[in-house]
Amino acid sequence: MRLRPLRPAARPPNPLSMRLIIGNKAYSSWSLRGWLACRQSGFVFEEVVVPMYDADWDRRRQGDEFAPSSGKVPILWDGEAVVWDSLAIVDYLSDKLAAQGLGRDRFWPADDAPRAMARSMAAEMHSSFAALRREHSMNIRQLFPVRRPSDAVLADLTRIMELWAQARARWGGGGDFLFGDFGAADIMFAPVCTRIVTYSLPVARFAAPYVEAVLAHPFMQDWIAGAQEEEWVIEQYEPPVPSRG
16 A cells, blocks of 8 residues: 555636645645645635745744744635634634535534534544654655554554544445545544555554545545655655665
8 A cells, every 4th residue: 555646636616715825745744634624625725835844934934824823834714714723624614615505514424423423533633642643743755664653652543443443333334434425534534544554554454445545535646646746855754864884
């Protein structure tokens, strides 16, 4: 299983336009979530990729466009409205769809019980799993040598497998994703799927098809293709060069 693009996906036409500022596609997991949310919404948006940690990073973060988020990405501008934080972007776009009579079910299950679970899972992903984030940062362009994860990372993975198993068993029977159709919960866990491949992390047998389905989704394929084309390299997220001796 490799993070390689399979095919391009057409962007749905829509007269509305927004501006999403994101970090490097190879490394920025939160940018991935915000970008997937914009694609899932169906609204047209301008994508602005800002290379993180380059020589102009600190100066760029002090600009007016970044002021509301104190320099964090992603940040979504929609006219005078500004939204940062990936889960907030999901909810903003979901509300925007509902206001236009299009419904929130593009992001959240329509029924109360699965929607409650999906929201709880998205929130837990948003606030938890610090060891996995810290020890296995997202790097879509790499496949690292297989190593045993730390006990803390294994505990995080165990909890993630529990969540995925519950969602798939109770509500996922009608499709390939956690709640059947691709939605907000899958968006929040998408960077975990890339980490599983990048670091060959151990997962339950049932989870492998789900990971494959997320990575094969047309939106993910577009993101992966963009990451492969980036020229920027952030050394802190890259493997050390083996010494010669």
